[in-house]
Amino acid sequence: MKYNQVTIKDIARELGISPSTVSRALKDHPDISPETKKAVNELAEKLNYQPNIVALSLRQSKTNTIGVIIPELVHFFFSTVISGIEDVAYSAGYNVIITQSNESLQREKTDIKALFNSRVDGMLISVSRETNTFDHIEGILAKGVPMVFFDRVYENANSSKIIVDDLSGAKEATLHLIDQGCKRIAHLEGPPNLEITKQRLEGYLEALKDHNIPVNKNLIMACPLGTIEEGKKATEKLLAMAEPPDAIFATNDPAAMGAMQAIKEAGLKIPKDIAVVGFSNWFFSALLDPPLTSVDQPGFEMGQEAAKLLIRQIEMKTKNSDIDVQPETKVLKTRLVVRDSSLKKGKKK
CATH class of the missing domain: 3.40.50.2300 (Response regulator)
Structure with missing residues (x-):
């Protein structure tokens, strides 16, 4: 079987059990015997089974994925920020999608739309040096997507940001x-x-x-x-x-x-x-x-703090979608x- 074709039904057919049993075994449901759980998990690993994130997100309205937009990947400072973001995100059970605007307003608009269409739970953004209009950002904020800016920020009273002094x-x-x-x-x-x-x-x-x-x-x-x-x-x-x-x-x-x-x-x-x-x-x-x-500039710390703040806001929205998350600003010291x-x-x- 090819990696991207493996489904719960494939595992069920191989083991001669129902797809619902496989699903519950993968979720460690108490009604499933330890022997069945062991057999299901071993076969899932052998077949490189991966859950369908899109299907899960449609059911749960949550993808456990955050999007990041940075001006340049080759920029040393931003590479350290990414390391900090990933350090916190992966520990909290979130995946990270990284895009770069390449210092282009148009690319930034394309990236933010792509991340939104990918159903990320929230976004971390450092704006490009061309960015002087913010309709594309306001449009996403209006849809209730949690968003935290870092280093190069959008000066908006309703947005959260992590900056250095x-x-x-x-x-x-x-x-x-x-x-x-x-x-x-x-x-x-x-x-x-x-x-x-x-x-x-x-x-x-x-x-x-x-x-x-x-x-x-x-x-x-x-x-x-x-x-x-x-x-x-x-x-x-x-x-x-x-x-x-x-x-x-x-x-x-x-x-x-x-x-x-x-x-x-x-x-x-x-x-x-x-x-x-x-x-x-x-x-x-x-x-x-x-x-x-x-x-x-404490790039790694900036990435950590930005990810912590975003994930905190995401979790608050998950518990109560109607909650009005208050914006926060954190200023880090330079040396x-x-x-x-x-x-x-x-x-x-």
Whole structure:
């Protein structure tokens, strides 16, 4: 028999018992003898029997499956988030379907529709950098599907979210550069529609204000894609200024890596001439020359907390479909990982 053709009827026919007996044996029903249960389960394993999830969901209105939409699978931060999600979900008896929007609003719309049609019990979403309209999300929320946003969130009073304190992390990074004696600190700014970009910019500005350093808008360069190439081009423009910066705080590590490339190609030294700090603490940050100072985000913990919150909401809706689940927001702390790219004074904090 082929794997996908094995049914309860096949097992019943092989053992010469009724399909209802097989069904009850697989559910460990007390009316079925231990011998029959053993025979049924052994044959089910031998034939690679798997329950029909679709049929079960139609009967139970629950699939024990959650859907996840992330911007990019290759992104180190999001890969750690997925690990955290799966750690909690599988322990709680839930399967996980992962999709990626590939930073496309249209793909995000397609993914959310596909997950809904797959009858997932709830969704975990981190929006794409193109997402500036939310009708596709509102449509699913209106149908009562539990939904939790993480990292890149939909700012809606009725939605739950797990975020990191981007403002605090950016402020700590900028204060560190100020502590190293830097006064002309540039900022490579990320996608303008994302709340994390706004929070990181705000943290940068607050740090300057706290030390009475005037804000020079020419030192804030747009990097809407947050790529290595953008970081490099933006830094080349900064270095061409009459008074170039003595430090750069980038919205993410790829942009910071591009900045480091431009600085080196200009014949300047890091951090002696220009200090550099990134955000996210990608796995390659410690491998750069010099190693990159970066703001670490607890990706694994974020995934865990997002999955816990979603599953809790799913279970509440399962017990009472009419219940009005109250939205929750959890903010996780960041941590500045100081490395050689920013140490003008030659010491770690």
